[in-house]
Amino acid sequence: MTQAPLQQYEEIAAHLRTAIREGVYAPGDPLPSESELGRTFGSARGTVRHAIATLKNEGLISSGQGRRSRVLNTVPSQSFDGAISFTEWCRSSGIRPGQQTQWVMRRPADPTLAAPLHLPDRAPVVSVLRLRLMDDVPAMVERLNYPLEVGKHVLNFDTDSGSIYQRLLDAGVDIDHVTRTIDAVGADADDAELLQVPEGTPLLRVRRRAFTSEGTPIESSDDRYLPDQASFTLTSMRGAPSSASMVSA
Amino acid sequence: MTQAPLQQYEEIAAHLRTAIREGVYAPGDPLPSESELGRTFGSARGTVRHAIATLKNEGLISSGQGRRSRVLNTVPSQSFDGAISFTEWCRSSGIRPGQQTQWVMRRPADPTLAAPLHLPDRAPVVSVLRLRLMDDVPAMVERLNYPLEVGKHVLNFDTDSGSIYQRLLDAGVDIDHVTRTIDAVGADADDAELLQVPEGTPLLRVRRRAFTSEGTPIESSDDRYLPDQASFTLTSMRGAPSSASMVSA
Numbered sequence: 001m002t003q004a005p006l007q008q009y010e011e012i013a014a015h016l017r018t019a020i021r022e023g024v025y026a027p028g029d030p031l032p033s034e035s036e037l038g039r040t041f042g043s044a045r046g047t048v049r050h051a052i053a054t055l056k057n058e059g060l061i062s063s064g065q066g067r068r069s070r071v072l073n074t075v076p077s078q079s080f081d082g083a084i085s086f087t088e089w090c091r092s093s094g095i096r097p098g099q100q101t102q103w104v105m106r107r108p109a110d111p112t113l114a115a116p117l118h119l120p121d122r123a124p125v126v127s128v129l130r131l132r133l134m135d136d137v138p139a140m141v142e143r144l145n146y147p148l149e150v151g152k153h154v155l156n157f158d159t160d161s162g163s164i165y166q167r168l169l170d171a172g173v174d175i176d177h178v179t180r181t182i183d184a185v186g187a188d189a190d191d192a193e194l195l196q197v198p199e200g201t202p203l204l205r206v207r208r209r210a211f212t213s214e215g216t217p218i219e220s221s222d223d224r225y226l227p228d229q230a231s232f233t234l235t236s237m238r239g240a241p242s243s244a245s246m247v248s249a
Numbered sequence: 250m251t252q253a254p255l256q257q258y259e260e261i262a263a264h265l266r267t268a269i270r271e272g273v274y275a276p277g278d279p280l281p282s283e284s285e286l287g288r289t290f291g292s293a294r295g296t297v298r299h300a301i302a303t304l305k306n307e308g309l310i311s312s313g314q315g316r317r318s319r320v321l322n323t324v325p326s327q328s329f330d331g332a333i334s335f336t337e338w339c340r341s342s343g344i345r346p347g348q349q350t351q352w353v354m355r356r357p358a359d360p361t362l363a364a365p366l367h368l369p370d371r372a373p374v375v376s377v378l379r380l381r382l383m384d385d386v387p388a389m390v391e392r393l394n395y396p397l398e399v400g401k402h403v404l405n406f407d408t409d410s411g412s413i414y415q416r417l418l419d420a421g422v423d424i425d426h427v428t429r430t431i432d433a434v435g436a437d438a439d440d441a442e443l444l445q446v447p448e449g450t451p452l453l454r455v456r457r458r459a460f461t462s463e464g465t466p467i468e469s470s471d472d473r474y475l476p477d478q479a480s481f482t483l484t485s486m487r488g489a490p491s492s493a494s495m496v497s498a
Contacts, residue, residue, distance in 0.1 A: 021496045023365070023428055028464025078494040083485040093497045116272070134497065176487050179272055183480035184433035184451040202433040202451035206495075215277025231432035232481070234493040236332040238425050244483040244493040245327040246455075247270045248342045248383065 012041050012051035014094030020060055020071050021233050030068040031061060084178050084210060086132050086140065086223070087163035098133030099142075101159040102194070106148070116209055116220040117147055126151025128159055131194040132223075139229040141191045141203075143222040150218045168218075176213035181247075182206050182232055191224055202227060261290050261300035263343030269309055269320050270482050279317040280310060333427050333459060335381050335389065335472070336412035347382030348391075350408040351443070355397070365458055365469040366396055375400025377408055380443040381472075388478040390440050390452075392471040399467045417467075425462035430496075431455050431481055440473055451476060 019025055032040070037048045052069060055061045061069040081088040090097035108122040117125065125145050132140040144164065146154060153171040154164055168175065186200040195201070203224040210219040234244045268274055281289070286297045301318060304310045310318040330337040339346035357371040366374065374394050381389040393413065395403060402420040403413055417424065435449040444450070452473040459468040483493045 018496055021494055022430070023458060026367075026428075026458070026464060026466065027426070027460060078485070080485050080487045082495075089495060090497075095497055118275075177276070177484060179275075179482060179484045181271070181480050181482045182431055182453075184453040184476040186451045200449060200451075202435045202449075204431075204433040209272060209275070211276060215275060217275065227432040227434065230495055230497055231430050232493055233428060233430045233496050235426060235428045236327070236329050238329045244481055245270050246331075246338060246479055247267055247482050248339075248344055248479055 008041070008043055009047045009050035009054065011094050012037065012043060012048060013054040014092070015041075016051065016055055017060065018093060020055075023233070025071045027071050029071050031071070033068060080178075081165070083180070084175065084208070085163055085165035086142065087165065090134060095134045096136070097162075098136060099160060099162070100131040100133070102129040102131065102190075104128050104154065104159055106151070106155065109145075113145055113220065117145065117217045119147055124148040126154050128154060128164070129190070130159060134229055137229075138195050138226075140223055140225045141194050145220045146218065173218060174212040175210050175218065178208055178210045180206055180208045185224060187224070195224075195226055197226070204230060204232075257290070257292055258296050258299035258303065260343050261286065261292060261297060262303040263341065264290075265300065265304055266309065267342060269304075271480075272482070274320045276320050278320050280320070282317060329427075330414075332429070333424065333457070334412055334414035335391065336414065339383060344383045345385070346411075347385060348409055348411070349380045349382070351378040351380065351439075353377050353403065353408055355400070355404065358394075362394055362469065366394065366466045368396055373397040375403050377403060377413070378439070379408060383478055386478075387444050387475075389472055389474045390443050394469045395467065422467060423461040424459050424467065427457055427459045429455055429457045434473065436473070444473075444475055446475070453479060453481075 016031065025031060031052070034045055034048045038045055041048070052061070056069065061071055079088070079092065082092050087097045105127045106124060107127060109117065109119050109125045111121055113125060114121045114123060119125070125147060128142070128144040130142045131138055132142050150168065150173055153168055153173065157164065157167045183205050185203055185205040187195060187197055187203055189199060191203060192199040192201065204227045206223045206225070208219065208221045208223070209217050211217055265280065274280060280301070283294055283297045287294055290297070301310070305318065310320055328337070328341065331341050336346045354376045355373060356376060358366065358368050358374045360370055362374060363370050363372060368374070374396060377391070377393040379391045380387055381391050399417065399422055402417055402422065406413065406416045432454050434452055434454040436444060436446055436452055438448060440452060441448040441450065453476045455472045455474070457468065457470045457472070458466055460466055
């Protein structure tokens with residue numbers, strides 16, 4: 001993963017991608033004209049065209065063919081990397097990711113940690129508490145837990161240097177699929193201190209489990225976002241089941 | 250939509266479906282045996298087999314072939330009906346849906362309502378505030394808004410009798426696709442009173458817009474769930490983009 005700054009066309013593409021996903025431009029809406037976008041971003045027409053071509057390639061907007069491109073009735077999508085890695089997600093959204101590690105701990109798993117990792121009680125796990133930043137602003141509290149065999153790669157890693165996900169990939173860990181459960185939770189004392197909000201403030205919680213291709217859990221995590229920093233969007237079409245599913249408690 | 254009670258095999262299937270989606274049974278895990286399931290639900294073996302066959306048909310579990318069925322590495326899915334209709338979603342989850350209408354109102358749209366419906370300011374809209382129940386327990390506060398042309402079907406409808414979605418379908422309204430944005434919000438005074446929780450309690454908010462096939466918005470809504478009643482799950486596979494996407498503010 002390169003940490004090079006985004007090129008200007010990538011920034012414009014990220015802005016438009018976000019606006020489409022958030023419904024600022026709904027399906028069928030035209031995008032602003034090239035000259036309007038050029039003025040908005042202070043960019044040359046060639047840069048704007050490059051950004052628009054990027055979105056066409058992603059299937060988000062129509063070809064235009066001389067007229068303005070329109071937003072397609074498309075399903076918004078998120079890459080697998082972006083689904084598992086805050087660092088990757090930020091970069092694809094044109095945001096500078098940051099992190100402040102609070103602690104990295106090797107400890108015996110209590111039952112609530114052992115169960116989702118399919119470990120016996122008191123098996124050794126590696127846990128991490130990090131504050132994550134978006135463009136230098138506190139945005140999310142990250143609680144990561146790994147079985148020791150995976151977590152040993154984290155113990156030797158400077159968790160303030162960037163993506164643990166990339167570190168695990170580099171170490172050859174098989175990360176095949178992830179499940180995420182999204183709900184709301186009030187800030188606890190740790191969340192409140194790190195995010196600089198009162199205890200009980202509503203947070204968007206994303207609990208994630210990552211598995212090998214054989215179905216062995218290798219991570220169990222809990223990310224809590226300030227809701228003014230992130231939300232989830234999904235589009236459902238008649239006749240097509242949605243891959244995200246609301247579930248009852 | 251029939252309101253007939255669920256058959257017993259449907260109840261068992263709904264229970265297992267929810268357990269799979271919530272990760273109680275992870276990919277690769279075996280389901281309990283037929284005799285265990287029979288004891289758990291007090292059901293005959295034929296009923297349990299019917300439930301298991303239903304899940305096989307849905308692609309959620311392996312064929313087993315004499316051995317126990319295992320949970321597949323599958324993407325959980327939600328029907329289009331379930332994505333737009335609380336009533337449909339409850340029924341597919343084995344829950345009895347309920348509603349208590351607080352008011353149905355015809356009013357001029359203020360700018361925050363006009364924009365998502367692509368209406369001019371002060372155009373007439375029909376708005377509904379309902380408390381929704383799951384198995385008779387308060388679970389969600391529903392705020393629905395329709396352009397008058399669609400909402401006229403709601404004005405003549407007993408909104409305590411069931412699904413507005415079904416009413417609109419019966420009236421021939423073209424409901425082609427929906428976008429949903431999921432985040433967290435604190436209960437306001439109305440939410441607090443209806444859900445019987447203190448103001449500021451974290452709620453899971455689902456804002457939805459529904460469109461015709463031409464992209465005309467026909468509904469803009471805001472559903473707020475007690476987080477102990479509902480959450481979202483999604484599964485992402487390496488190499489396959491996810492249709493749900495986290496977006497920055």
